[in-house]
Amino acid sequence: xxLSIPSKVVSIDTEQNSATxxxxxxxxxxxxxxxxEETVAIGDYVLLHIGFIMNKIDEEDALESLRVYQEIxxxxxxxxxxxxxxxxxxxxxxxxx
Amino acid sequence: MSSLELxxxxxxxxxxxxxxxxxxxxxxxxxxxDRTVNIMEVCGGHTHTxxxxxxxxxxxxxxxxxxxxxxxxxxMPKERIDxxxxxxxxxxxxxLTLGDMIKVPGSHGSLQDARAKGADVRYVYxxxxxxxxxxxxxxxxxxxxxxxFETTTPMSAALLDVVIKRNIKNIFFHINxxxxxEVMKELIDSRDEHVNSxxxxxxxxxxxxxxxxxxxxxxxxxxxxxxxIPVVVAGFEPVDVMEAIYMMIKQFNEGRSDLEIQxxxxxxxxxxxxxxxxxxxxxxxxxxxxxxxxxxxxxxGLKLRDAFAAYDAEVLYKEVLPYDEIDDHKLCxxxxxxxxxxxxxxxxxxxxxxKPSSPLGSCMVSSEGACAAYYKYGNLL
Numbered sequence: 001x002x003l004s005i006p007s008k009v010v011s012i013d014t015e016q017n018s019a020t021x022x023x024x025x026x027x028x029x030x031x032x033x034x035x036x037e038e039t040v041a042i043g044d045y046v047l048l049h050i051g052f053i054m055n056k057i058d059e060e061d062a063l064e065s066l067r068v069y070q071e072i073x074x075x076x077x078x079x080x081x082x083x084x085x086x087x088x089x090x091x092x093x094x095x096x097x
Numbered sequence: 098m099s100s101l102e103l104x105x106x107x108x109x110x111x112x113x114x115x116x117x118x119x120x121x122x123x124x125x126x127x128x129x130x131d132r133t134v135n136i137m138e139v140c141g142g143h144t145h146t147x148x149x150x151x152x153x154x155x156x157x158x159x160x161x162x163x164x165x166x167x168x169x170x171x172x173m174p175k176e177r178i179d180x181x182x183x184x185x186x187x188x189x190x191x192x193l194t195l196g197d198m199i200k201v202p203g204s205h206g207s208l209q210d211a212r213a214k215g216a217d218v219r220y221v222y223x224x225x226x227x228x229x230x231x232x233x234x235x236x237x238x239x240x241x242x243x244x245x246f247e248t249t250t251p252m253s254a255a256l257l258d259v260v261i262k263r264n265i266k267n268i269f270f271h272i273n274x275x276x277x278x279e280v281m282k283e284l285i286d287s288r289d290e291h292v293n294s295x296x297x298x299x300x301x302x303x304x305x306x307x308x309x310x311x312x313x314x315x316x317x318x319x320x321x322x323x324x325x326i327p328v329v330v331a332g333f334e335p336v337d338v339m340e341a342i343y344m345m346i347k348q349f350n351e352g353r354s355d356l357e358i359q360x361x362x363x364x365x366x367x368x369x370x371x372x373x374x375x376x377x378x379x380x381x382x383x384x385x386x387x388x389x390x391x392x393x394x395x396x397x398g399l400k401l402r403d404a405f406a407a408y409d410a411e412v413l414y415k416e417v418l419p420y421d422e423i424d425d426h427k428l429c430x431x432x433x434x435x436x437x438x439x440x441x442x443x444x445x446x447x448x449x450x451x452k453p454s455s456p457l458g459s460c461m462v463s464s465e466g467a468c469a470a471y472y473k474y475g476n477l478l
Contacts, residue, residue, distance in 0.1 A: 004248075004306075004307050004310075006103065006106040006107065007103070008103050022103070024103065024104075024107070031223075031225055031255065033255035033258070033259075033375075034251050034252075034255060034369060034371055034372040034375070035369075035371065036371050045101065045103065045106065047307070047310060047363055049248060049249070049252070049307060050195060050222065050223045050224065050249060050252055051222060051223025051224070051225050051226070051252070052223070052225075052251075052252050052255065054248075054307065054310050054311065054369065054372070055310045055311075055363055055369055057106065057362050057363055058361065058362045058363070059101045059362075061361040061362040062101055062105070062106060062109075062362040063100075063101055064361075065109075065110075065340075065361070065362065066105060066109045069109070069112065069115045069118070069336065072115070072118045072119075072122070073114055073115060073118055076118050076121060076122075
């Protein structure tokens with residue numbers, strides 16, 4: 001019910017106050033009734049819910065989150081590698097099996 | 098990454114490697130906790146994500162989820178479904194509704210059953226579809242059975258706005274919109290002293306995603322400020338939920354109870370002001386709304402303002418609508434599940450007499466209900 005879908009604005013119909021959006025290849029019409037005039041533009045990422053655009057997706061914030069996740073991945077990878085070296089250093093049995 | 102692709106908004110927030118990273122980060126933070134913490138995800142969408150992606154299995158034992166009442170279909174009491182059922186059977190009425198609502202049984206049956214008996218009940222994707230139905234059926238009365246939290250309330254308001262501006266005479270509303278902060282307050286306030294132990298108390302809330310897109314995170318300010326309960330507003334993807342839990346555990350370890358937003362790409366403190374203004378223009382609070390499984394919750398429901406009573410099916414059909422109180426099923430423990438006193442699998446009828454195909458209680462009726470999510474993903478049977 002509350003699940004909404006990220007979509008991309010393909011065109012805008014000012015007369016109908018609606019936009020055509022692309023949701024992973026599927027195009028549909030969404031009302032702009034909940035958005036201030038001229039705040040939504042072609043190419044914007046928006047959240048679609050029961051036939052309405054609820055809000056714009058802040059591209060900078062989305063990219064920032066993805067960047068942070070990448071950093072976390074890299075940091076943990078590095079820690080994992082260090083741990084492997086440490087484990088190897090402390091390995092009690094040196095003979096190959 | 099320099100520019101955003103649509104697929105990043107899906108894949109980036111479902112990346113299994115990132116989920117695993119947060120699993121490690123949470124595990125190392127959770128080691129510092131001195132007791133088990135109970136985190137309530139208020140919204141059914143989060144319950145669904147948690148179960149679908151098996152997040153409970155990725156978390157340490159000292160983090161416990163309480164699945165909250167945030168499924169608008171689940172919490173609809175039989176009294177209101179009986180209203181819809183009765184309205185659907187009135188002469189020249191076409192009843193429209195959203196979501197799984199059509200499947201949920203009232204005391205005489207579901208709206209699907211009403212349709213089988215000849216009533217004209219239709220499922221619509223959007224409230225705006227009512228305009229087309231009204232145009233195609235000028236001699237019929239189109240009643241929109243409006244359900245949902247703050248997420249869907251502005252869409253009902255937008256439909257009424259168009260109906261008034263275009264002077265459409267055959268669209269009416271039966272309003273069942275409910276609000277989230279009031280039920281969160283009720284969940285805390287209604288706790289007796291004896292159950293307010295570490296085992297059962299709510300230590301933190303994951304704030305709903307799309308309620309917050311509309312209302313802003315400001316609606317939860319009361320919880321950190323007055324109850325000292327942290328709130329982190331999170332998105333619906335599994336990475337969003339894991340990051341929110343990490344933020345929360347850090348709050349516990351740092352002795353903070355703050356209102357934070359993890360879902361920054363869509364939620365601001367103020368929310369969508371135009372949508373809020375639409376809600377304010379057409380709706381007002383009702384003193385009590387009965388939530389299925391929870392009972393009466395003060396100030397948690399909305400109705401059309403008196404100035405718009407001409408569009409209110411509840412006013413127009415007052416003489417024929419039933420007003421009897423109906424108790425929840427005796428064996429159903431949904432109220433205890435929503436309050437965190439029990440898990441779905443502890444219910445004696447879970448998966449046996451009560452299934453998604455034949456639900457006895459509210460938590461099983463929609464896919465976003467806690468019992469339905471456990472039934473589908475829990476591998477418990």
